[in-house]
Amino acid sequence: MNPLVWSASATLFLFGLAALILRRELLAMFLGLELMVLAAVLALGETAARLGDSEGFVAVLLILAIAAAEAVVGLTLILRVHWSGRPPETEALRELKG
Amino acid sequence: MSAHWLTMLWALPAVGGLAALAGGRHSRWVALLVSAGTLIYSFSFPGGAVISSSPTGPFGISYSLACDGLSLSLCWLTAFLTLICVIASWKKDFTPGYWAAFLFLEAALLGVFLARDLLLFFVFWEAVLIPMFFIIGLWGMEGRRKAAMKFFLFTFFGSIFLLIGSIALVTYHHAATGIWTWDMAVLKGPSGRAGLAVFAAMAIGFAVKIPLVPLHTWLPDAHTEAPAAGSVMLAGVLLKMGIYGFVRILWPVFPQLTWQLLPWLGLAASINVIYGALCAMAQNDLKRLIAYSSVAHLGFCLLGILSRTPEGLLGGSIQMINHGLTTGTLFLLVGFLYDRGHRRGLGDYGELFRRAPWMTFFFGFTMLASIGLPGLNGFVGEFMSLLGMARALPIFALLGVVGVTLAAAYSLPAYQAVFWDAPGKGSVSHLVTDLDAREMALLSVMAGLMLLLGLYPGPLLRVMQPFLLGLVP
Amino acid sequence: MAAWIIPLAALAAAVFAALMIFQRTLYGAAICFLAVILQAAALLFGCGAKLLALLLVLIYAGAMAVLIVVSIQTAQRPGTPIWSRSGLPRSLVLAGFLIPLAEAAALLLGLGAPQSAAGAGDLMLGRMLFGPYAIASEAVALLILFAALAVI
Amino acid sequence: MIWLLRPPLELLQPQAVLAVGALCVLAAGASRRVGLGLIKAMAGASVLAALLMLMTTPFWAASPPLLSSDILGWAFQGLFLCAALPLLYLMKPADEIPPALVLASVLGMGLIAVSGNLLMLFIGLEMMSLPAYLLVARSRSPQALEGAVKYFFAGSAAGAIFLMGMALHFAATGALSLEPSTDPLGIAGAFLMIATALFKLGAVPLHFWLPDVYEASDPELTAFFSTGLKAAAVLFLTRLAPLAPPWAMAWAAALTILFGALVALRQKNLQRLLAYSSISHAGFMLLAVAAWMAQGRSPRASLAVFFYLAAYLFMSTGTFLWLKTEGVSEREEMRGLGKARPLSAAALAVLLLSLAGIPPTAGFAAKFLVFWEAFKAGLYVPLILAGLGALVSLGYYLGLIRDMYFEEGTKPLASAPHPARAVVLACAIASILLGLMPWL
C-alpha cells in the first residue's frame, strides 16, 4: 500500500469528479470522467504490482479496453449533440425536467 | 353441505355481474334475477356451521370459507338489501355498469362475511372498495369525484394497518406455535406489548370502517354524494364489516386483551354515540343527518359487542341487521324524495303531508324505528346492547341511554321540517308527488320486516346464538 | 536517489489535474489531460508495473487522448482559437512533456530502483488472459464490437 | 443433459445463443438483402432460443474465477429474456442496429446473472448499459439525444465509482471475489459498489437520471428499461449483498418509496409519472432485498424478491405498452377515455389497480409477500413508511382512473386496433391470475 500513489490516485479521482460536476462543456466533463477511470486504474495497477498477482493485471487491461469502448459511445453522443446544432454544453440539454 | 356450496354463494353474484356487464339493455333484468336468486340461495343454508376449505398452501394460506349464524344473517341482509336496491333504482335508465357494480359489490360483501382465511378476508375486504368507488364516482351527486377518492383512500389507509396487523399476528403465531396458518379460528394473538400493538393495528383497520369518531369524516361525504341505492348499501352493509371484523377476528384471537381494553373501547363507542347524535342535530342536509345517525347507531353495535355478555353480543349483532333495514329504508325514502325534488336540504321542502301522505307515513314509521321506539326493530338491538354494557360497565350504559334520548332530538325536528312545517321561500315541495306502486310495495315490505323484527326477533336471535355465545369469557 | 521519481510524478499529476479543471479553452484541458496520463504512466512504472505503464501510454494516451483531441477540434465553432492560443504558457507545456521523459529515462537506466521485485505478474498476463479469464476477454471483445455500433 | 458446452461454460449457454443471435442480426443487416421484419424475427427467435437453452442450464454451478450462479440468478435470466420479448415485437427500428443492441443489453444482463467476481460484474454492467445509451439515442422523441447524453454521463460516472470501489476492495482483500471484508478500506469499497447498484436501481438520492431517460425513450423501450434493467439492477444488488448492511437498505427503500410516490402525484407527462412510480416500486424491491439480506439470504425471501419482479414485469410492460397503443402522453388526454374506449380503459384500470396493490391483483400479492418478509426481518418502521408510500401512490393511480371514468372526455378517440393491444390485455389478465398465487 504505497501511500504516495494512493494519495495521487485519490486526488486524481476527486479532480476528475470536480471536472465532471463543475465544467459546463460536455467534452471537459468527459475528460473528468476519463480522469476518474485513470485514478481507479492507477490504484488497481499499484496493488497488482505490489501483490504480483496477475488477476489484477488482467483486470486493469480489460478495464482499459472497456474505458475505450465507453469513450467511443460517449464521444459519438457528444458529437451528435454538436451536429444537431446545439452547443455541446449542459445548458443546452435542459428540456427534460420536473 | 359439500365444499363448493359456499363458493357458489359469492360466485353467483360475481358471475351475474359479468353477465350484467354484457347484458346491454337487459342488464337490469339480469341484475334482478341474480340478486333474487342469491337471496333465495342464501336462505337455503342451515343455521349450523358449514366449513369448506382447500388444502393449505406453503405459506399457511388456504381458500377456506365458513358460514355460521352471524355470517349467515349478514349474508341474508346483504342479499336482501341488494335486491331492494335493484328494485329501487329500476325506473332510472342506468348503464349496464351500474347493475354490474352492485352485483360485484354483493359478491365481495358475501365474500367478506364468508371468509375463514384471514388473507382471503382481507382480499374481499379491499375488493369491496372497487365497486363502491365506481358506484359513488360514476352515478353520484355533484361532489362525487372528491367523495369517491376520499372514501377509497381513507379506507385504504385503514386496511394498510389491517394488513400489517394480520401479518404480525400470523408471524407471532408462528413464533409461538411453529406452524404457519391464516385460519381465523386457529390463530391466537401474542400477549403483552406486542399483542397490544397488533390489536391496535387491526383495530384501526376495522375502526375506519365502523366508523369510530376520529376516523369517520369520510362517511358524511360518501353518503351525501352516493346515489340513493349506493347509500343504502353503504350504510346497510359496508359499515357492518368493521363490527363483523371485531367480532369475528379480534375477539377470538385476543380473548383476554379485549377484556383489559374494555374501558377504552367502551369510551370510544360511547363518544361515537353522543358525538354522532350531536353532529346529526347540526346538519341541514337530510343525507348527512342520516349518515351521522348511522355513526350513532354503530356506536350502539360496538357497545353491545364490547360487553362480551350474551345479551350484549346478540344485541350488537341484531342491531347490525336492524340498522341495515332501518337506515336502508331511510336512504331509500330520501332517494325517492331526491328523484322528485332534486334537493336534499331540510329547508327545501315543506308540508309534504298534503301532497305525499304515504311518503309521510313511511318516513314517520321508519324514523320512529330509527330512534328506537319499542315495538319496532331499532329498540331490540339498542336495548340488548345497552343491557350487555350495563352488566359490564354501567357508566357507558348511561351514556348510551343519553344517546337514545338525543336520537329523538335530531330525528323529529328534521321530520317536521320536511313533512309538516310550512314550505320556505325556495322550496320545491310543489314538485313532490306521492309514492308509486313499486315504491309502496318496497317500503311496505321493509316496514313489515321492521315491525316483525321489533316484536318477534326470536328466530333471528336463535340463528346468531351459537357463535356469539362461544365468545363469552 | 530513485526515491525522488514517484513523489515528483505524483506531484506533477496532481498539479496538471488541477490545471485541467480551470482551463478556459478545451485545448488547454486536453494538453493537461495528456500530461496527467504520462505522469500516471511514470508512477506505474515507478511501482514496478512496467508493462501496465506501457499499456497505459499505448491505449490511453495513444488511442483515447487522440480521439478526444479530434472530437474537441470538430466540436469547436469555426473561428475560435486553435492550439497556439490555448491559454497555456509555453513553458508549462514543455514541462508537462519533458518531466515524464526524464523520469522514464532515469528509470530505464536503473537509477530509480523499482519498488517491488515481483515482475512476474507481467509475464503471466498473456497466459492468464486466455486461460481462466478467457470468458472475460471474450466478453470485452463483444463489448467493444457493440460499442462500435454507436457510430452507425 | 449438458449437450452443448463443456462443464465450465454450460452456465453461459443462453448468453452464447444471444451473442450468436446478435452477430447474425448484424451480419444480416450488413448484407442489405434481408428485410427489417425478418431481422426482428431473427432477434426474437434468438431470445426464444435463449429461453429454451435456459431450461437446460443447471441452477447450481460455479467455475472458480469468473462464474457462479444460483437459483435467483437463473430465475432472473428468465425475467430478462421475457422483458426483451415485447420490445423486440413492438419496436419499429430504422435499421438492424437496435435489435442487435437489445440482444447485447440482454447478454450483459445474462453476464451479471452468472458472474462470480467483481470484474465479470463490471463487464456485465457495461455490456448492459452501453447498448442502452444507444437505444435511448435512437428513440423517436425530440429529446432522445438529451436523454441519452444524461444517461451516458450518469452511467459512466457510476461505472467509475464502481471501479474505485473495486480498487479499494482489491487493495483490502487482495482478490476480486465477492467475500465481505472487515477492514475499513474494504467496507468503503463495498459501499461505493452498493452506491452504483442503487444508482442503477433508481434509489432516491441517485435517481435523477431515471425520469429524464424514461421520458425521452419510446414507451416500449421504457417498458424494457423499467422491467429488464431494474431486474438486472436488483440482481446486481443481490450479488453485492454480502457486503451491504440490511438496515441502510431498508431506510433507503422507505425513502425511495415515499419520494417516488410523492413526486409522481403532480406529474403532467404520463411517462414521467410512470417513471417516478417505477422509482417507488424500486423502493419496494429494495425493501425486499433488504429483508432478504436481514434474514441471512433465506430462500423464502428470495421468492418474495423474484415474485415482486415477475408481477412488476407484467404490470409495467402492460402500462407502458398501453401508452403506446393509445398514443396518450399527457395526463389531460386521459379524460373521458372510460366512455371513448371501454375495453382498453378497463385493461388500464386493472393494471393501475395492480400497480397500486389492490387485492385481487398480482400487485397486491407481491406487496403482501414483501410486507411479510420485511416484518419477519424485523424492519418495522420502514414497513409502515412503505405502507404510507403505497397509500400516496394510490392517490395518483386512482387519480388516473378517476380522470378516465369520472371526467368528460375532450379527445374523440377511436384509434385503429393496434397489435400491442393484445399484449396489454394479456398483461392485465396475467396481473389478475398472478394475484391468485397465494391460494393456488
Add this chain to the structure above:
Amino acid sequence: MIQIPLAVYLLFLAPLTALAFGFFILRPWKPEWTHIPILISCVVVTISTAFLAAFVYSGHGLDGTLFRWMMAGDWSIVFGVRVDGIGVAVLSMVSLVGALIHFYAAGYMKGDPGFSRFFLFFHLFYLAMIGLLVSNNYVQFYLFWELVGACSYFLIAHWLHKPTARRAALQAFMTNRVGDFGLMLAVLLILARYHNTRFAMLYTIAPGMAPELLALSGFLFFWAAAAKSAQFPLYFWLPDAMEGPTPVSALMHAATMVTAGIFLLVRSWPLIGSVPGLPNFIAAVGAATAIGAALLACTQKDLKRILAYSTVSHLGLMAFALGLGQVAAALFHLVVHGFFKAALFLCAGNVAHGSGKPTVSVDEAGGLKRSLPLTYACFAIAAMSLAGVWPLAGFYSKDAILDAACERGPWAMAAGLAIAMGGALYISRMLFLTFFGPRAEQKPGEHVHEAPLIMILPVALIVVGAFSVGWLGRHFTHLLLSGWPETVPLPVLPELSAKVSGMGLAAMGCGVAISYVLTMRLPSFDWDWRRRHPGLEAAFACDLGWRKVVAWFAAVVVRGADRIGRVFDHEVLDAAIEKSADACQKLSQTGSSLATGSLSDSLWWLMTGAAALLAWAGLR
C-alpha cells in the same frame, strides 16, 4: 301454566283487529267510516275489563307469559300479562272513560280532514294504555310507555297546519323522552343485576335487593313519572299540549296518559317504598307542584289551559298522597280524578264546539248558562266533584288524602288544606266566568248552539261516574286486596274522620266564596290587575320563570350540537384530512423542483448519495 281467560286476549286482539281493519281497508276505501270498527272494539274492551274486574274481585290474581320476546342464551325477556288489583282498578276507569271519549270524539271530529288518521292514532293510544296497565314486567311496561308517548306526539300535532301545535307536540315528546331516559336506565340496571324484571319476582325479592340500586332506580322512576305525569321539573309540556283536539286532551291529559306516571310509582312502590327519604321527597315535590299549579290555574285565561294546570295540580296531589305512604288513597284519587277531569274537558269541548272555535278563552265566554244548559249542568257537577263537595266522589278521595296528611304533621295538613282551597278557587272561578252572567269585558259568541246528542250523552255518563264513584270506596279496597297475590303489605283506604272532613269542607267553602266575590262581585277584578301589573302578567305567563330556564337549557344543547357538528367536525377533523392531502401536494411540488433537468445537478446528487453511503460506512 295457568289458563289465561279469553278476556285478556280480547283486550289486545280487539283493538289490533280494529286498527288493522281501519288502516288497511277503511282508510284507503272509505275514510269517514274508520271510527265504526274502533268504537266496536272499545265496547268489547270495556266488557272484557268488566269481566276481569269481576274475576279479580272474586279473589283471583293472574300473572302469565304470552310469548318470549328477546332471548340470549338462557336469559330472556317475555311478553306477559298481569291482572291484579291495582291494574284492574285503573284499567276499569281507563277503559270506561276511554270508550266514552271515543264516542264523544266521533261527534266532535266529524268533518275534520284528518278524521281517519285521528281515530287510528286515538285507538292505538287506547291500546297502548291498556297494554301498559296489564303488562307484567318493566320492559314490556317500557314498550307501552314509549308507545303512549309517540301516540301523544301525533295526536297533539293532529292539526298539522298550526305551528304552535307542532311545536307543542315536539316539546311534549322530547320532555317525555327525557323522562323515559330515567325509566330505561332504571330498567337496564335492575335487569343487569337480577336478570329479570317481572313484577311478581321483584316483589318477592324486594327486601333483599341492593339498597343503593333501589335508591337510584327509585329516583329514576320518579324522574320518569315526573315527565309523564307532569310533576314540577318536567310539567311544562302539559299546558302547551292543549293545542290538540279536545278529545285528545280529555283522554290523554286528564284520564289516562298522565296517570301512567303515578301508576308506575304505584307498581314499583313495594320496591322503592322502603328507600329512606324518597317518599318524603316525592311528597314534597307533589305538594309543591299541586300548590304552584293551582296558583297558576287561577291566572289562566284559556279554558283548557286552566284545566291543564288543574290536572298538574291534582297529579301533584296524588304524588303527595303517595309520598305520605297512602298508595290506596292515591290510586282512588287517580280513578276519581279520571272521571271528573274527563267530564270537565268534554264540557269545555262542547263550549268550543258550540262556538265553532278550536279553543275558547275566558274573554269570549260568559253567560253560557242559557245557551248551553246541559253542558252547564254536567260542568257544574264535575266542578263541584273536583272542589270536593260532600256527596260527590271528589270529596271522598280528597278527604282520604287530607286524613293521611293530618296524621303526618302540621306542614302536611297545611299543604293539604291549601291544595283543597286552591282547587275550589280556580274551578269555581272558571264556572262563574264561563256560565254565569256575561261581564262587561266578555264578548260571548252570538249563536252558541248546544252540542249534538252523541257528544252530550258520553259527558252525562262520565258525570254519573264522577258523581257516584266516591261511594264505592269499600269495594275499591276489597278489589285492591283480593287481587294482590304477593305478600307485600298494601295499606288500605283510611276511614273518614268527621274532624278532617269538616276542615276539608271549610277550606273548600272559603275557596268557593273567595272566587265568588272576586269574579261576580268586584267589578272586572280579573281584567284590572292584568292591565295595571303587566309584569305580574308576564311572570305568570312564563310559569314564574321556569319556562325561560327550560328554553335556555334547550338553546345550550342546540348551540353545543351546532358547534360540534358544524365547527369542530368540519373545521378540525375534516380539515386534518384536507391539510394532509395539501401537504402531500406541496411535498410533491418541492420534490419535482429538485429535478432541475441539468446534467451537473443530477451528477452532483449522484456524488452526494455515494458520499452519504460512504459516511454511513465510516460510522459503522
